[in-house]
Amino acid sequence: MAGSVDVAIVGGGLVGLSTAAAAVDLGNQLFDEWGWAFKLAGAAFVAAAIIVQRRRARACAADARPRMARNLVIMLGVAIGTYFALYAATTWLGNGAA
Numbered sequence: 730m731a732g733s734v735d736v737a738i739v740g741g742g743l744v745g746l747s748t749a750a751a752a753v754d755l756g757n758q759l760f761d762e763w764g765w766a767f768k769l770a771g772a773a774f775v776a777a778a779i780i781v782q783r784r785r786a787r788a789c790a791a792d793a794r795p796r797m798a799r800n801l802v803i804m805l806g807v808a809i810g811t812y813f814a815l816y817a818a819t820t821w822l823g824n825g826a827a
Contacts, residue, residue, distance in 0.1 A: 771808070775804060775808055782797075782800060
């Protein structure tokens with residue numbers, strides 16, 4: 730009984746490692762050729778979020794509307810900060826793996 734549990738744990742670990750390695754390899758290949766598309770899609774999502782936010786804000790009374798400029802600055806700041814944080818983390822991890 731204990732032997733079959735050990736085999737299942739080791740087998741599951743190996744499947745997980747091979748899946749993670751395949752995902753990293755696929756991610757590298759996709760980003761090398763399609764990096765511009767991923768960045769463009771991110772910009773499109775930001776634009777869509779701003780449009781939805783503006784439409785919902787117009788449904789409010791004029792004195793209760795949120796400040797759009799402030800929200801836009803916050804959204805762009807979070808997007809740019811996230812990009813640089815992930816870039817720094819992946820670069821650091823990549824240098825550590827090499």
